[in-house]
Amino acid sequence: MNNAGEHLISEIVGYISELVPIDVVKTKNKLSQVISPYHVQLVENDEVHPDLHEKIKLFLSSKKIEGLSKNTLDSYKLELRIFSEQVKKRTNEISTADIRVFLGSFEHLKMSSVSRKLSVLKSFFGWLTFEELLDRDPTAKLKPPKKEKRLPKALNIEELEMLREACKTNRQRALIEVLYATGCRLSEVQQLNQRDIDFNTQSCKVIGKGDKEREVYFSFKAIYHLRKYLMNRLDDEQALFVTERKPFRRLSHRGIQREIGIIAKEAKLEKMVSPHTLRHTFATLTINNGADLVAVQHLLGHSDPSTTQGYAVLSEERKRQAHKKYLVQ
Numbered sequence: 465m466n467n468a469g470e471h472l473i474s475e476i477v478g479y480i481s482e483l484v485p486i487d488v489v490k491t492k493n494k495l496s497q498v499i500s501p502y503h504v505q506l507v508e509n510d511e512v513h514p515d516l517h518e519k520i521k522l523f524l525s526s527k528k529i530e531g532l533s534k535n536t537l538d539s540y541k542l543e544l545r546i547f548s549e550q551v552k553k554r555t556n557e558i559s560t561a562d563i564r565v566f567l568g569s570f571e572h573l574k575m576s577s578v579s580r581k582l583s584v585l586k587s588f589f590g591w592l593t594f595e596e597l598l599d600r601d602p603t604a605k606l607k608p609p610k611k612e613k614r615l616p617k618a619l620n621i622e623e624l625e626m627l628r629e630a631c632k633t634n635r636q637r638a639l640i641e642v643l644y645a646t647g648c649r650l651s652e653v654q655q656l657n658q659r660d661i662d663f664n665t666q667s668c669k670v671i672g673k674g675d676k677e678r679e680v681y682f683s684f685k686a687i688y689h690l691r692k693y694l695m696n697r698l699d700d701e702q703a704l705f706v707t708e709r710k711p712f713r714r715l716s717h718r719g720i721q722r723e724i725g726i727i728a729k730e731a732k733l734e735k736m737v738s739p740h741t742l743r744h745t746f747a748t749l750t751i752n753n754g755a756d757l758v759a760v761q762h763l764l765g766h767s768d769p770s771t772t773q774g775y776a777v778l779s780e781e782r783k784r785q786a787h788k789k790y791l792v793q
Contacts, residue, residue, distance in 0.1 A: 515554045520544045543584040560602045575609040618748035630731035638693035641686035647746035650739040656704040672765035
């Protein structure tokens with residue numbers, strides 16, 4: 465028997481001897497016989513409990529089979545690793561209070577980040593309960609924090625033009641035009657290949673959240689600058705956007721973000737500009753220009769129309785025009 469088993473027997477015998485008179489030696493010998501077929505492992509205070517570790521592996525495997533994207537699985541894995549390293553208990557011993565304390569330890573994070581952590585935990589414990597690996601869900605009583613109400617960080621037309629004029633390379637201009645014209649997410653553009661683009665219809669199909677495919681469309685400007693960029697490339701890579709230096713390879717998420725940041729800095733814009741800013745800009749400017757909200761919802765790949773509404777902040781002038789046009793005098 466290993467040291468952990470002997471330690472366990474001593475703890476049990478010590479506890480029983482406080483309750484009733486026993487023969488300590490005989491009791492230890494009997495417990496040794498009972499425990500001998502089992503492997504006893506002592507979990508140190510600074511270790512992740514093996515039970516929790518095993519349950520997390522089962523959960524991630526199940527979600528992978530369900531078809532969750534690699535990005536979502538990586539996000540789940542990261543959040544659950546952080547949780548398991550802080551809450552070192554057996555899964556069935558984790559209480560609602562433990563989760564509250566865990567979430568409350570992130571005072572420096574925005575409410576949206578805390579809400580994301582809770583969402584992952586709800587998914588994890590909800591799955592365990594549904595699969596009957598857990599009797600109760602400790603997250604059931606926890607409500608997500610109220611979302612911060614902020615205006616979308618869309619660019620106005622003048623700022624968009626400043627961004628365009630600040631581009632120094634063909635790749636920079638093509639990136640700006642493609643992100644803006646399609647309203648695509650960063651991950652959707654990053655995954656595109658040259659063969660995906662139909663230059664005749666000025667469109668392409670992208671794979672969005674939940675592995676849902678949709679068609680998006682390019683502007684004449686986007687097609688022009690994309691052709692110009694591709695015609696001047698000296699590599700054989702199939703990726704739509706690639707690195708500028710050898711060995712040529714698909715431009716990473718971080719690479720695209722960095723490039724947009726460089727352009728924004730050159731444009732001397734006061735706003736923080738990211739690939740997602742151009743998605744906001746696409747939604748806001750098209751709706752302000754009279755586009756149907758449902759059409760924009762499908763172009764953005766939103767399953768919930770309220771999500772699209774969050775992107776659309778009407779300008780004061782457009783509100784004024786709507787008031788004049790639709791008010792019954």
